Amino acid sequence: MTETKASIADKRDALSAALGDDLVLTEADDMARYCTDWHGDVTSGAVAVIRPRSTADVQAAIRICRTLGLSIVPQGGNTGLVLGGTPDEPESQIVLSLERMSRIRNIDSDDFSAVVEAGCILAQLKDAIAEKGMFFPLALGAQGSCHIGGNVSTNAGGVNVLRYGMTRELVLGLEVVLPDGSVFDGLSTLRKDNRGVDLKQLFIGAEGTLGIITAVSVKLAPYPDHAATALLALNSLKDAITLYRRARRDCCDLMSAFEFLPPLAFTLAKEAIPDLPIPLRADYPAYVLIEISGSGLVDIDDLMQRFLEGVMESGLVVDGTIASSSSQARNLWLIREGMNEGQAKRGTHMRTDISVSLSQLASFVADAEAAVKQALPDCISVSYGHVGDGNVHLNVMPPNGATPEERHDRIHKAKTVVNAVVDRYQGSISAEHGIGRLKRKDFEERLSDTKRRLLIAIKRAIDPDLLFNTHCQINLGAVIDEPD
Amino acid sequence: MTETKASIADKRDALSAALGDDLVLTEADDMARYCTDWHGDVTSGAVAVIRPRSTADVQAAIRICRTLGLSIVPQGGNTGLVLGGTPDEPESQIVLSLERMSRIRNIDSDDFSAVVEAGCILAQLKDAIAEKGMFFPLALGAQGSCHIGGNVSTNAGGVNVLRYGMTRELVLGLEVVLPDGSVFDGLSTLRKDNRGVDLKQLFIGAEGTLGIITAVSVKLAPYPDHAATALLALNSLKDAITLYRRARRDCCDLMSAFEFLPPLAFTLAKEAIPDLPIPLRADYPAYVLIEISGSGLVDIDDLMQRFLEGVMESGLVVDGTIASSSSQARNLWLIREGMNEGQAKRGTHMRTDISVSLSQLASFVADAEAAVKQALPDCISVSYGHVGDGNVHLNVMPPNGATPEERHDRIHKAKTVVNAVVDRYQGSISAEHGIGRLKRKDFEERLSDTKRRLLIAIKRAIDPDLLFNTHCQINLGAVIDEPD
Known part of the structure; x- marks a missing residue:
């Protein structure tokens, strides 16, 4: 124990000596916020937190970490939901926070593109782009804190995916520092470039296991200055899916969001935001929040x-309200956001991030909620999500007075029950949040031999010494230590 | 020589014995069309052409080829423009044609998805999907012959990229047979699935160097039953780019094509299709073919x-005509297609497939055409392309009476001249056609050390014995034979 501590102190000294004190945090208090996840559920420690100011600093950090045998956990805004950006081995890992590399290098509205450093906060990037009359479509709850680099590393989703795609589809180019310390310079803004294997795709969604993204070039769209938002009541989730199909056809490519909500959303939102106006009766079986938007000559309101x-x-929608101002539209979205806060206020609960095929979404939700009800009769399921993407967040809340142990037990059981239904529907246990450390075991259990072999072969090819984000996505350490 | 011939005959016998005569062609006449490229420019031979009927057949073919030390050149509709699907070593390669694996496995309009085998002809897939009221947006000149598997392997572009993206953005899942004979089963239709590194991305655009795509699942859109097409005359290419920006904003996401044409397009189209009606004066400096389309409630004509x-x-467009029927619209598109045929009729010429950033497209074309004029005063440049993607096909035609040698000489010089301008603009020498064998040297010369190392590491990791499509994209053989 003494030996390890001494050795950690030595490593800290070596990091400061190599990188300068300005880049290196080693005090527990200073490091705490980098070593605790977004929900505050899991706290760990690290040998150090390194905060580079430039791509060259990242390269220097990698070199000294390699020498010292330290593994690197890259971190963006630390808003991830699967423990992909926080350390789990305090004595052998450092956190590399990109927060100081936050410069917007260029916004070119003539070229429909922007180039930005990884640590730029998404909302700041969106605002700067909007000031130029342009639009960066990525939109998610954490946008006031998350970084664009983290969004790319996790291939973030959000509410606008059905129109604009996941983050992957918004990326034109990347600058990435590789485990050998070299820089992959793919920061082009070309919209079409078909020169061989598209290497940047490897780093999107890899959660920092293959490279550290230091800058990103992204696609922009014209700013959609007209938007119409409505909250609609329906008789069932099945009807919501029928409505989605009709909306896709009727509104063509102008629909930018289509979220379904259960009636419980209103109760939960009110618990979080007591004075939130609820503009519809709250006892219909299902609700949809729909947004149509566009720029230019299309009359969106009409x-x-x-x-x-x-x-x-046609009777598909039984009640509804259209926002007549942007503040009314904001209030409708606050129901969606307040529902999440309300769940958090009720205490630790099971969160999921599931996708199934669109045509099976309604029966999946019915089956999964029934399975939870049978296995855990004192728990409450709340299902909501992005219908058009087949993405549902089916969360399970233990009863209000449950002790931490009771909650833990319910959550554990609920996960097993729900994942079994996901498997039956050939769905995904991670539609948009990634794998990180939280879902690694569940992910590994579902990997085919071929996919596992490919993932290992690629990791070995790019990061043979397992320097980057160990234990994230798959536990390569264990595998690679095996003889071939 | 006798020894090699004997050995080839032995190998042919071994292939037939292992796979059955039904799957194996070995007569030169039978193999000719698989060993000659789309333009008929380059003819080679092969040990055999193997035509599997199933994924299991593909696996069996890989196993026997591995045993015999034969390398595999996968081939779709053989419409590629860069020699990626035709062999170049008659005594050590076989062609694996996917043409018999052409079944459409499923079209699910409720799920906005389809699953199809690699050898299905694109136009047949599009038609079958249209019969169900749905739309598969990939659209290119070769669609009557090209295969969907080839489209994915080459990440094909086409005229609808500006709205729907390259093929990559239309792919939901892949089934791929790997060099070790195992099957990567990623044929999901989930629209969102963020479980770790997205392995399928590796095979899209890899031109068969990493795996053989045997089936594909794709995204569908509602069929755009309304379309408006117009041909517009402008004072310059610069104005065409200004017009594109305005159209992006005014027409929001409903613009599906925006092609620019030079006045020479009409002459060339007339040479190919003498009775083609030309609805505008043919002496304006620049033309644009624009299509707006959609389904449902948006009034596209209005x-x-x-x-x-x-x-x-505003004076940006100086003359124009809107197609008032679908046959008129078809005739406008025939100008675009006839222009290509007209170039072909004038004899062998230099074709390029360049992209630069949108904001630099006009000055790039001016600079590159001026450089060609200076270096090759007897040649004619013709530039056209997909403005919104920054993609220009700048082709150079030798004078009409030129001998084959003179043509070859002009083409060689023109390529050097144009590529130098592309490099100055940090553009791509392959916006949509891929690298294949034709552009390999030009590609390799422009690779950074880091990208080259990554490409080699990935190829080594997945295809260590260099079984798949040797000499395509990069000449790994030469590199891997070097000592480390």
Whole structure:
């Protein structure tokens, strides 16, 4: 024990000597926020937190960590939900925070592109782009804190995926520092470039296991200055899916969000935001929050009006309200966001991030909720999500007075129950949040031999010494230590 | 020589014995069309052409080829433009044609997805999908012959990229047979699936160097039953780019094509299709073919009308014609297609497939055409392409009476001249056609050390024995034979 401590102190000294005190944090208090996850559920420690100011600093950090045998956990805004950016071995890992590399290098509205450093906060990037009349479509709850580099590393999703795609589809180019310390300079803004294997794809969604993303070039769209938002009540989730299909056709490519909510959303939102106005009766079986948006000559309000007339006339939508101002639209979105806060206020609960095929979404939710009800009759399921992507967050809340142990037990059981239904539907246990350390075991259990072999072969090819984000995604350490 | 011939005959016998005569062609006449490229420019031979009927057949073919030390050149519809799907070593390669694996496994309009075998002809897939009221957006000149598997392997582009993206963005899942004979089963139709590194991305655009794609699942959109097409005349290519920016904003995400053409397009199209109606004066400096399309409630004709009123009033567009029927629209597109045929009729010429950033497209074309004019005053440049993607096909035609040797000499010089301008603009020498064998040297010369090392590491990791598509993209043989 004394030996390890001494050795950690030596390593800290060596890091400071190599990189300068300005880049290196080693005090427990200073490191705490980098070593605790977004939900505050899991706290660990690290040998140090390194905060580079430049790509060259990242290269220097990798070199000294390699020499000292330290593994590197890259971290963006630390808003991940699967423990991919926080350390789990305090004596052998450092956290590399990109927060100081936050410069927007260029926004070119003539070229529909922007180039930005990894540590730029998403909302700041979106705002700077909007000031130039342009739009960066990535939109998620954490956008006031998350970094664009983390978004790319985790291939973040969010509410606009159905129109604009996941982060992957918004990336034009990347600058990445590799485990050997060299820089992959792929920071092009070309929209079409078909020169061989597209290497940057490897780093998108790899959660820092193959490289450290230091800068990103992204696609922009014209700013959609017209938006129409409506909250609609329906008789079932099945009807919500029918409505989605109709909306896709009727509104063409102009639908930018289509979220479904259960009636419980209103109760939960009110618990978080007591004075939030609820503009509809709260006892319909299902609700949809829909947004249509666009720029230029298309009359978005008229399109929403005619769409709603049609679907109300056909009986598919039984009640609804259109926001008549942007503040009303904001309040409708606050129901969606407040629902999440309300769940958090009720205490630790099981969160999932599931996708199934769109045509099976309604029956999946019915089956999974029934399975939870049978196995855990005192728990409450709440399912909501991005219908058009087949993405549902089916969360399970233990009863209000449950002790931490009881909660832990319920959450553990609920996960097993729900994952079994996901497997039956050939769904994904991670539609948008990634794998990180939290879902690694569940991920590994579901990997085919071929996929596992490929993942290991690629990791070995790029990071043979397992320097980057060990224990994230798959536990390569254990595998690679085996004889061939 | 006798020894080699004997050995080839032995290998042919071994292939037939292992796979059955039905799968194996070995007669030169039978193999000719598989060993000659789309343009008929380059003819080679092969030990055999293998035509599997199933994924299991592909696995069996790989096993026997491995035993015999034969390298495998996968081939789709053989419409590639860069010699990626035709052999170049008659005594050590076999062609693996996917043409018999052409079944559409499923079209699910409720799920906005389809699953199809690699050898299905793109136009047949598009038609079958259209019959179900759905739309597969990939659209290119070769669609009557090319295969979906080849489209994915080459990450094909085409005229609808600006709205729907390259093939990569249309792929939901892949089934791939790997060099070790195992099957990567990633044929999911999930729209969101963020479980770790997205392995399928490796095979998209790899031109068969890492795996043989045997089936594909793709994203569908609602069929755009309304389309408006117009041909517009402008004072310059620069104005065409300004027009594109305005169209992106005014028509929001409903613009599906925006092609620019030079005045020479009409002459060339007439040479190929003498009775083609030309609805505009043919002496303006630049032309644009624009298509707006959509389904449902958006009034596309009205949108086109109002857009054109605005841009003609502002003087940006100086003349124009809107197709008033689908046959008129077809005729406008025939100008675009006839222009290509007309170039082919004038004899062998230099074809390019360049991208630069959108904001630099006009000055790039001016600079590159001027450089060609200076170096090769007797040649004619013709530049056209997909403006919104920054993609220009700048082709150079030798004078009409040139001998084959003179043509070859002009083409060689023109390539050097144009590529130098591409490099100055940090553009791509392959925006959509890929690298294949034709552009390998030009590609390799422009690779950074880091990218080269990564490409080699990945190839080594997945295909250590260099079984798949040797000499395509990079000449790994030469590199891997070197001592480390």
